[in-house]
Amino acid sequence: MQDTQTHKKPSRIQQRNRTAILEAALDVFSQHGYRGATLDQIAVQAGLSKPNLLYYFDGKEDIHVTLLSQLMETWLDPLVTMDAQGNPVDEILAYVQRKLDMARDLPRESRLFAGEILQGAPRLRSELEGHLKPLFDEKCAVIQAWVDAGQLPQIDPRHLVFTIWASTQHYADFALQVSILTDDAPDTFAVASDHLDRMFRSMLTLP
């Protein structure tokens, strides 16, 4: 018996292979969804045999949940950074930019997450309720406080955040459509950055 689950020190080779597997799984799961992904695909992509995969993980589900819980941390980080002490408009606009950067730099992660939610998130619900919800509530309260203090116009903080998520992640989740419709313009993210900054600035600026 080896030691992938219990809390001992993982060997160098274990570290390497588990990382390779999760890398490959990110590729495959984000492209085909949970049910559409196959262990063989993941194994090939990771450069391992299928039984070798299952030496490191207890099964398909195990790989998937490991991936998702690792992702959640990264995913929520830009929101965590939003500071209640800062200038409201600056803080929110900076958050928009961080989210857009993530859509550009981590599109597979964005798509994995999107696909999960899309399919009813049977293996993500608890993460959403346990980690996302409290953070979301906290940051909405911060924004609401800004509104109440007259530092922002009357807006619904929850729907503002939804709109930020939607409009930034769109560039990762719908990248194919975007690239078709913009004729593969190489400056898409630069233009998007400017567009989103203008848009959120105009809606957050007091009249």
Next chain:
Amino acid sequence: MQDTQTHKKPSRIQQRNRTAILEAALDVFSQHGYRGATLDQIAVQAGLSKPNLLYYFDGKEDIHVTLLSQLMETWLDPLVTMDAQGNPVDEILAYVQRKLDMARDLPRESRLFAGEILQGAPRLRSELEGHLKPLFDEKCAVIQAWVDAGQLPQIDPRHLVFTIWASTQHYADFALQVSILTDDAPDTFAVASDHLDRMFRSMLTLP
């Protein structure tokens, strides 16, 4: 041999069963994606046996493409309606509302579409390039003309449309997340409607 492909008159029973199959397929494909969906699931949902399915369609792929090409028409309709002769702000805001209505009334269709794009749209590319792209270009030109005429502030029409799509479809595609984060508020769409109207109005109103 029967007559599902050739262009004769379909019998009443054929009409009914093909409709039932596509209904069921919409459910299953939108929930699990193409590869994750199974013919058995679709058959059960449609109240037919699997071989009976395959009497009406040539295979899984056939069901899928039929569904997608039927959907595309419905999907583009709100954009078609946007009128170059109308008032720019009113036209765009009305388009936003039509898209939001669609997210509320046709969430499965939205998710099917989203899942397709997410997975690289191998069976949708031609539809996107053939139908969506020309319409998109046409309507972007209309918006650009409004901008050039000084009836709208300087905005990038393409990214405006992306933002409209993203922010409205979000309520269908990420419905689960939205419902968790809003504690299942029953008035989500009403609040969203108000929020989006305000947002786009503020960004489209000349300073």
Next chain:
DNA sequence: GCTAAATTTTACCATTTGGTAAAGCCACGA
């Protein structure tokens, strides 16, 4: 009511898929 065509069922099949057992390999400390 009869027949021919349309529809549905039954009984399959080949392939793919997630997963396992057990043998083999390999690195490293005693």
Next chain:
DNA sequence: TCGTGGCTTTACCAAATGGTAAAATTTAGC
């Protein structure tokens, strides 16, 4: 150098899946 324990491969398997052949049944037109 020789075990011993961690790692990898080979050879499988049962279930699920997309699909088919052909018999059985229903429907529609006369």
